[in-house]
Amino acid sequence: MATDRNARIVPVALAELVADADGPVIVCSQAGEVNTGGIDRFDAIADVLDAAREGRPDGAIWLHVDGAVGLWALASPRLRPRFAGIERADSWSTDAHKGLNTPYDCGIAITAHPAAHRRAMTLRADYLVDGEEDRHPIDWNPEMSRRARATAVYATIRALGRSGIVEMVERNVDMALRYAEKLAPHDGVEILNEVELNQVLVRFRDRGGDAAAHTPAVLQAVQDSGVAYPTGTMWEGEPAIRISVSNWMTTEADVDATVAALLDAHRRLG
Ligand SMILES: Cc1ncc(COP(=O)(O)O)c(C=O)c1O
Incomplete structure:
Protein backbone atom coordinates (compact mmCIF):
# COMPACT_ATOMS: atom_id res chain seq x y z
CA MET A 1 0.00 0.00 0.00
CA GLY A 161 3.22 6.89 37.87
CA ARG A 162 1.68 8.78 34.98
CA SER A 163 4.09 11.66 35.38
CA GLY A 164 7.10 9.34 35.35
CA ILE A 165 5.93 7.60 32.20
CA VAL A 166 5.28 10.93 30.51
CA GLU A 167 8.70 12.21 31.52
CA MET A 168 10.44 9.10 30.20
CA VAL A 169 8.57 9.01 26.91
CA GLU A 170 9.00 12.72 26.26
CA ARG A 171 12.68 12.57 27.14
CA ASN A 172 13.25 9.77 24.62
CA VAL A 173 11.45 11.78 21.94
CA ASP A 174 13.52 14.83 22.84
CA MET A 175 16.69 12.76 22.55
CA ALA A 176 15.61 11.58 19.10
CA LEU A 177 15.01 15.21 18.09
CA ARG A 178 18.45 16.06 19.43
CA TYR A 179 20.00 13.36 17.23
CA ALA A 180 18.25 14.73 14.17
CA GLU A 181 19.20 18.33 14.94
CA LYS A 182 22.84 17.49 15.58
CA LEU A 183 23.29 15.23 12.57
CA ALA A 184 21.27 17.08 9.94
CA PRO A 185 23.63 20.01 9.24
CA HIS A 186 26.57 17.84 8.22
CA ASP A 187 27.57 17.17 4.62
CA GLY A 188 26.63 13.72 3.41
CA VAL A 189 24.17 13.14 6.26
CA GLU A 190 20.51 12.68 5.40
CA ILE A 191 17.78 12.56 8.03
CA LEU A 192 15.15 10.50 6.24
CA ASN A 193 12.20 10.80 8.60
CA GLU A 194 10.21 13.44 10.34
CA VAL A 195 10.89 12.68 14.01
CA GLU A 196 7.48 11.96 15.54
CA LEU A 197 8.57 9.63 18.33
CA ASN A 198 11.82 8.06 19.46
CA GLN A 199 13.08 6.98 16.03
CA VAL A 200 15.65 8.66 13.82
CA LEU A 201 16.39 7.28 10.37
CA VAL A 202 19.67 8.48 8.92
CA ARG A 203 21.81 7.76 5.87
CA PHE A 204 25.44 8.64 5.25
CA ARG A 205 26.86 9.28 1.76
CA ASP A 206 30.57 9.41 1.02
CA ARG A 207 32.13 12.21 -1.02
CA GLY A 208 31.21 10.37 -4.21
CA GLY A 209 27.55 10.19 -3.14
CA ASP A 210 27.57 6.47 -2.35
CA ALA A 211 25.45 5.21 0.53
CA ALA A 212 25.33 1.50 -0.37
CA ALA A 213 28.75 0.76 1.09
CA HIS A 214 29.30 3.85 3.19
CA THR A 215 26.23 3.70 5.45
CA PRO A 216 26.86 0.07 6.53
CA ALA A 217 30.54 0.94 7.08
CA VAL A 218 29.61 3.84 9.38
CA LEU A 219 27.14 1.60 11.21
CA GLN A 220 29.72 -1.13 11.71
CA ALA A 221 32.28 1.35 13.00
CA VAL A 222 29.88 2.78 15.58
CA GLN A 223 28.71 -0.65 16.69
CA ASP A 224 32.36 -1.71 17.07
CA SER A 225 33.20 1.46 18.98
CA GLY A 226 31.08 0.37 21.92
CA VAL A 227 29.68 3.90 22.25
CA ALA A 228 26.20 2.93 21.08
CA TYR A 229 24.43 0.22 19.14
CA PRO A 230 22.20 1.61 16.43
CA THR A 231 20.98 -0.97 13.90
CA GLY A 232 20.73 -1.05 10.14
CA THR A 233 17.76 -1.18 7.84
CA MET A 234 16.83 -0.72 4.18
CA TRP A 235 14.85 2.37 3.37
CA GLU A 236 13.55 3.04 -0.14
CA GLY A 237 16.10 0.67 -1.63
CA GLU A 238 19.20 1.95 0.15
CA PRO A 239 20.78 1.18 3.51
CA ALA A 240 20.03 3.40 6.45
CA ILE A 241 20.70 3.46 10.17
CA ARG A 242 17.84 3.42 12.63
CA ILE A 243 18.41 5.01 15.97
CA SER A 244 15.82 3.98 18.56
CA VAL A 245 16.02 5.92 21.78
CA SER A 246 14.26 3.59 24.17
CA ASN A 247 16.23 3.35 27.35
CA TRP A 248 15.32 5.35 30.44
CA MET A 249 19.00 6.01 31.09
CA THR A 250 19.81 7.71 27.79
CA THR A 251 21.05 11.24 28.42
CA GLU A 252 21.99 14.21 26.27
CA ALA A 253 25.64 13.27 26.83
CA ASP A 254 24.95 9.78 25.42
CA VAL A 255 23.34 11.31 22.36
CA ASP A 256 26.22 13.70 21.86
CA ALA A 257 28.78 10.91 22.22
CA THR A 258 26.91 8.79 19.67
CA VAL A 259 26.60 11.70 17.25
CA ALA A 260 30.35 12.26 17.60
CA ALA A 261 31.05 8.57 16.93
CA LEU A 262 28.80 8.58 13.86
CA LEU A 263 30.36 11.75 12.44
CA ASP A 264 33.85 10.54 13.19
CA ALA A 265 33.24 7.28 11.30
CA HIS A 266 31.55 9.20 8.48
CA ARG A 267 34.54 11.51 8.01
CA ARG A 268 37.15 8.81 8.46
CA LEU A 269 35.54 6.35 6.06
CA GLY A 270 33.98 8.73 3.57
C1 LIG B 1 6.31 -2.51 15.49
C2 LIG B 1 6.46 -3.83 16.17
N1 LIG B 1 5.39 -4.62 16.27
C3 LIG B 1 5.45 -5.82 16.88
C4 LIG B 1 6.64 -6.27 17.43
C5 LIG B 1 6.66 -7.61 18.07
O1 LIG B 1 6.53 -7.50 19.43
P1 LIG B 1 7.07 -8.65 20.40
O2 LIG B 1 8.57 -8.60 20.37
O3 LIG B 1 6.51 -8.27 21.72
O4 LIG B 1 6.54 -9.94 19.89
C6 LIG B 1 7.79 -5.49 17.35
C7 LIG B 1 9.09 -5.89 17.89
O5 LIG B 1 9.33 -6.57 18.80
C8 LIG B 1 7.68 -4.23 16.72
O6 LIG B 1 8.75 -3.42 16.65
Whole structure:
Protein backbone atom coordinates (compact mmCIF):
# COMPACT_ATOMS: atom_id res chain seq x y z
CA MET A 1 0.00 0.00 0.00
CA ALA A 2 1.15 3.52 -0.68
CA THR A 3 2.70 5.18 2.34
CA ASP A 4 4.11 8.62 2.90
CA ARG A 5 7.58 9.79 3.91
CA ASN A 6 7.10 8.53 7.45
CA ALA A 7 5.66 5.17 6.34
CA ARG A 8 2.15 6.27 7.27
CA ILE A 9 -0.73 4.72 5.35
CA VAL A 10 -2.08 7.00 2.62
CA PRO A 11 -5.83 6.94 3.33
CA VAL A 12 -6.86 7.19 -0.35
CA ALA A 13 -4.72 4.16 -1.14
CA LEU A 14 -6.34 2.27 1.72
CA ALA A 15 -9.81 3.15 0.41
CA GLU A 16 -8.94 1.70 -3.00
CA LEU A 17 -7.49 -1.47 -1.51
CA VAL A 18 -10.42 -2.08 0.80
CA ALA A 19 -12.92 -1.44 -2.01
CA ASP A 20 -11.29 -4.31 -3.94
CA ALA A 21 -11.30 -6.73 -0.99
CA ASP A 22 -14.25 -9.10 -0.98
CA GLY A 23 -13.37 -11.10 2.15
CA PRO A 24 -12.82 -10.06 5.74
CA VAL A 25 -10.38 -7.20 6.13
CA ILE A 26 -7.89 -6.56 8.93
CA VAL A 27 -6.08 -3.27 8.64
CA CYS A 28 -2.83 -3.15 10.61
CA SER A 29 -2.02 0.47 11.26
CA GLN A 30 0.91 1.64 13.32
CA ALA A 31 1.62 3.92 16.22
CA GLY A 32 5.38 4.08 15.76
CA GLU A 33 6.65 2.54 12.56
CA VAL A 34 9.90 0.66 13.18
CA ASN A 35 12.07 2.79 10.90
CA THR A 36 10.48 6.21 11.12
CA GLY A 37 8.38 6.19 14.28
CA GLY A 38 5.53 7.28 12.00
CA ILE A 39 2.09 7.44 13.58
CA ASP A 40 -0.78 6.62 11.25
CA ARG A 41 -3.58 9.11 10.79
CA PHE A 42 -6.16 7.07 12.64
CA ASP A 43 -9.06 9.45 12.13
CA ALA A 44 -8.63 9.38 8.35
CA ILE A 45 -8.19 5.60 8.35
CA ALA A 46 -11.25 5.08 10.55
CA ASP A 47 -13.29 7.34 8.23
CA VAL A 48 -12.26 5.19 5.25
CA LEU A 49 -13.18 2.01 7.09
CA ASP A 50 -16.51 3.35 8.38
CA ALA A 51 -17.48 4.12 4.80
CA ALA A 52 -16.33 0.69 3.65
CA ARG A 53 -18.37 -1.06 6.38
CA GLU A 54 -21.61 -0.04 4.65
CA GLY A 55 -23.19 -3.12 3.14
CA ARG A 56 -20.75 -5.56 4.73
CA PRO A 57 -21.54 -7.94 7.57
CA ASP A 58 -20.80 -6.89 11.14
CA GLY A 59 -17.19 -7.44 12.04
CA ALA A 60 -16.05 -7.78 8.42
CA ILE A 61 -13.53 -4.98 8.88
CA TRP A 62 -11.21 -4.74 11.86
CA LEU A 63 -8.78 -1.91 12.52
CA HIS A 64 -5.76 -2.86 14.58
CA VAL A 65 -3.09 -0.48 15.88
CA ASP A 66 0.38 -1.95 16.32
CA GLY A 67 1.63 0.31 19.06
CA ALA A 68 4.62 -1.83 20.04
CA VAL A 69 6.92 1.13 19.65
CA GLY A 70 4.73 4.14 20.29
CA LEU A 71 1.62 3.51 22.35
CA TRP A 72 3.05 4.70 25.68
CA ALA A 73 3.41 8.16 24.18
CA LEU A 74 -0.37 8.43 24.49
CA ALA A 75 0.22 9.23 28.15
CA SER A 76 1.88 12.50 27.15
CA PRO A 77 -0.39 15.53 26.73
CA ARG A 78 2.22 16.94 24.37
CA LEU A 79 2.33 13.88 22.10
CA ARG A 80 -1.25 12.69 22.44
CA PRO A 81 -2.71 14.91 19.69
CA ARG A 82 -0.61 12.96 17.17
CA PHE A 83 -2.75 9.90 17.90
CA ALA A 84 -6.10 11.52 17.12
CA GLY A 85 -8.73 8.91 16.30
CA ILE A 86 -6.82 5.97 17.81
CA GLU A 87 -9.80 5.28 20.07
CA ARG A 88 -11.79 4.34 16.95
CA ALA A 89 -9.69 1.21 16.40
CA ASP A 90 -10.93 -2.29 17.23
CA SER A 91 -7.70 -3.28 18.93
CA TRP A 92 -4.34 -1.98 20.05
CA SER A 93 -1.21 -3.84 20.98
CA THR A 94 1.88 -2.62 22.73
CA ASP A 95 4.98 -3.83 24.49
CA ALA A 96 5.81 -2.82 28.02
CA HIS A 97 9.33 -4.04 27.27
CA LYS A 98 9.90 -1.25 24.81
CA GLY A 99 8.82 2.23 25.88
CA LEU A 100 8.09 1.25 29.47
CA ASN A 101 11.46 -0.49 29.96
CA THR A 102 10.16 -3.63 31.71
CA PRO A 103 11.86 -7.01 31.17
CA TYR A 104 10.96 -8.86 27.95
CA ASP A 105 7.75 -10.79 27.26
CA CYS A 106 5.36 -8.08 28.38
CA GLY A 107 3.18 -7.73 25.30
CA ILE A 108 -0.25 -6.21 25.90
CA ALA A 109 -3.41 -6.52 23.81
CA ILE A 110 -6.28 -4.08 24.25
CA THR A 111 -9.53 -4.54 22.41
CA ALA A 112 -12.93 -2.94 22.08
CA HIS A 113 -14.37 -6.44 21.55
CA PRO A 114 -13.52 -8.48 24.64
CA ALA A 115 -15.97 -11.27 23.80
CA ALA A 116 -14.28 -11.88 20.43
CA HIS A 117 -10.85 -11.78 22.06
CA ARG A 118 -11.91 -14.26 24.71
CA ARG A 119 -13.40 -16.63 22.12
CA ALA A 120 -10.13 -16.58 20.22
CA MET A 121 -7.88 -17.10 23.24
CA THR A 122 -9.73 -19.32 25.67
CA LEU A 123 -9.56 -23.06 25.88
CA ARG A 124 -11.48 -25.48 27.97
CA ALA A 125 -10.96 -29.02 29.13
CA ASP A 126 -12.57 -31.14 31.83
CA TYR A 127 -9.52 -30.93 34.03
CA LEU A 128 -9.42 -27.13 33.94
CA VAL A 129 -11.42 -25.07 36.38
CA ASP A 130 -14.22 -23.26 34.59
CA GLY A 131 -13.59 -19.56 34.81
CA GLU A 132 -16.83 -18.18 33.43
CA GLU A 133 -17.65 -16.10 36.49
CA ASP A 134 -14.12 -14.87 37.31
CA ARG A 135 -11.41 -13.39 35.20
CA HIS A 136 -8.89 -16.14 34.55
CA PRO A 137 -5.73 -15.42 32.57
CA ILE A 138 -6.21 -18.64 30.60
CA ASP A 139 -9.22 -17.05 28.89
CA TRP A 140 -7.32 -14.06 27.62
CA ASN A 141 -3.84 -15.30 26.67
CA PRO A 142 -2.39 -17.60 24.07
CA GLU A 143 -0.60 -19.67 26.72
CA MET A 144 -2.03 -21.88 29.46
CA SER A 145 0.86 -21.33 31.84
CA ARG A 146 3.07 -18.32 32.17
CA ARG A 147 4.99 -16.49 34.80
CA ALA A 148 3.46 -13.41 36.38
CA ARG A 149 4.53 -10.99 33.69
CA ALA A 150 1.92 -8.47 34.74
CA THR A 151 3.72 -8.03 38.05
CA ALA A 152 6.66 -6.33 36.37
CA VAL A 153 4.35 -4.13 34.33
CA TYR A 154 2.27 -3.22 37.36
CA ALA A 155 5.33 -2.49 39.49
CA THR A 156 6.81 -0.27 36.79
CA ILE A 157 3.60 1.68 36.36
CA ARG A 158 3.24 2.05 40.14
CA ALA A 159 6.83 3.18 40.49
CA LEU A 160 6.79 5.69 37.66
CA GLY A 161 3.22 6.89 37.87
CA ARG A 162 1.68 8.78 34.98
CA SER A 163 4.09 11.66 35.38
CA GLY A 164 7.10 9.34 35.35
CA ILE A 165 5.93 7.60 32.20
CA VAL A 166 5.28 10.93 30.51
CA GLU A 167 8.70 12.21 31.52
CA MET A 168 10.44 9.10 30.20
CA VAL A 169 8.57 9.01 26.91
CA GLU A 170 9.00 12.72 26.26
CA ARG A 171 12.68 12.57 27.14
CA ASN A 172 13.25 9.77 24.62
CA VAL A 173 11.45 11.78 21.94
CA ASP A 174 13.52 14.83 22.84
CA MET A 175 16.69 12.76 22.55
CA ALA A 176 15.61 11.58 19.10
CA LEU A 177 15.01 15.21 18.09
CA ARG A 178 18.45 16.06 19.43
CA TYR A 179 20.00 13.36 17.23
CA ALA A 180 18.25 14.73 14.17
CA GLU A 181 19.20 18.33 14.94
CA LYS A 182 22.84 17.49 15.58
CA LEU A 183 23.29 15.23 12.57
CA ALA A 184 21.27 17.08 9.94
CA PRO A 185 23.63 20.01 9.24
CA HIS A 186 26.57 17.84 8.22
CA ASP A 187 27.57 17.17 4.62
CA GLY A 188 26.63 13.72 3.41
CA VAL A 189 24.17 13.14 6.26
CA GLU A 190 20.51 12.68 5.40
CA ILE A 191 17.78 12.56 8.03
CA LEU A 192 15.15 10.50 6.24
CA ASN A 193 12.20 10.80 8.60
CA GLU A 194 10.21 13.44 10.34
CA VAL A 195 10.89 12.68 14.01
CA GLU A 196 7.48 11.96 15.54
CA LEU A 197 8.57 9.63 18.33
CA ASN A 198 11.82 8.06 19.46
CA GLN A 199 13.08 6.98 16.03
CA VAL A 200 15.65 8.66 13.82
CA LEU A 201 16.39 7.28 10.37
CA VAL A 202 19.67 8.48 8.92
CA ARG A 203 21.81 7.76 5.87
CA PHE A 204 25.44 8.64 5.25
CA ARG A 205 26.86 9.28 1.76
CA ASP A 206 30.57 9.41 1.02
CA ARG A 207 32.13 12.21 -1.02
CA GLY A 208 31.21 10.37 -4.21
CA GLY A 209 27.55 10.19 -3.14
CA ASP A 210 27.57 6.47 -2.35
CA ALA A 211 25.45 5.21 0.53
CA ALA A 212 25.33 1.50 -0.37
CA ALA A 213 28.75 0.76 1.09
CA HIS A 214 29.30 3.85 3.19
CA THR A 215 26.23 3.70 5.45
CA PRO A 216 26.86 0.07 6.53
CA ALA A 217 30.54 0.94 7.08
CA VAL A 218 29.61 3.84 9.38
CA LEU A 219 27.14 1.60 11.21
CA GLN A 220 29.72 -1.13 11.71
CA ALA A 221 32.28 1.35 13.00
CA VAL A 222 29.88 2.78 15.58
CA GLN A 223 28.71 -0.65 16.69
CA ASP A 224 32.36 -1.71 17.07
CA SER A 225 33.20 1.46 18.98
CA GLY A 226 31.08 0.37 21.92
CA VAL A 227 29.68 3.90 22.25
CA ALA A 228 26.20 2.93 21.08
CA TYR A 229 24.43 0.22 19.14
CA PRO A 230 22.20 1.61 16.43
CA THR A 231 20.98 -0.97 13.90
CA GLY A 232 20.73 -1.05 10.14
CA THR A 233 17.76 -1.18 7.84
CA MET A 234 16.83 -0.72 4.18
CA TRP A 235 14.85 2.37 3.37
CA GLU A 236 13.55 3.04 -0.14
CA GLY A 237 16.10 0.67 -1.63
CA GLU A 238 19.20 1.95 0.15
CA PRO A 239 20.78 1.18 3.51
CA ALA A 240 20.03 3.40 6.45
CA ILE A 241 20.70 3.46 10.17
CA ARG A 242 17.84 3.42 12.63
CA ILE A 243 18.41 5.01 15.97
CA SER A 244 15.82 3.98 18.56
CA VAL A 245 16.02 5.92 21.78
CA SER A 246 14.26 3.59 24.17
CA ASN A 247 16.23 3.35 27.35
CA TRP A 248 15.32 5.35 30.44
CA MET A 249 19.00 6.01 31.09
CA THR A 250 19.81 7.71 27.79
CA THR A 251 21.05 11.24 28.42
CA GLU A 252 21.99 14.21 26.27
CA ALA A 253 25.64 13.27 26.83
CA ASP A 254 24.95 9.78 25.42
CA VAL A 255 23.34 11.31 22.36
CA ASP A 256 26.22 13.70 21.86
CA ALA A 257 28.78 10.91 22.22
CA THR A 258 26.91 8.79 19.67
CA VAL A 259 26.60 11.70 17.25
CA ALA A 260 30.35 12.26 17.60
CA ALA A 261 31.05 8.57 16.93
CA LEU A 262 28.80 8.58 13.86
CA LEU A 263 30.36 11.75 12.44
CA ASP A 264 33.85 10.54 13.19
CA ALA A 265 33.24 7.28 11.30
CA HIS A 266 31.55 9.20 8.48
CA ARG A 267 34.54 11.51 8.01
CA ARG A 268 37.15 8.81 8.46
CA LEU A 269 35.54 6.35 6.06
CA GLY A 270 33.98 8.73 3.57
C1 LIG B 1 6.31 -2.51 15.49
C2 LIG B 1 6.46 -3.83 16.17
N1 LIG B 1 5.39 -4.62 16.27
C3 LIG B 1 5.45 -5.82 16.88
C4 LIG B 1 6.64 -6.27 17.43
C5 LIG B 1 6.66 -7.61 18.07
O1 LIG B 1 6.53 -7.50 19.43
P1 LIG B 1 7.07 -8.65 20.40
O2 LIG B 1 8.57 -8.60 20.37
O3 LIG B 1 6.51 -8.27 21.72
O4 LIG B 1 6.54 -9.94 19.89
C6 LIG B 1 7.79 -5.49 17.35
C7 LIG B 1 9.09 -5.89 17.89
O5 LIG B 1 9.33 -6.57 18.80
C8 LIG B 1 7.68 -4.23 16.72
O6 LIG B 1 8.75 -3.42 16.65
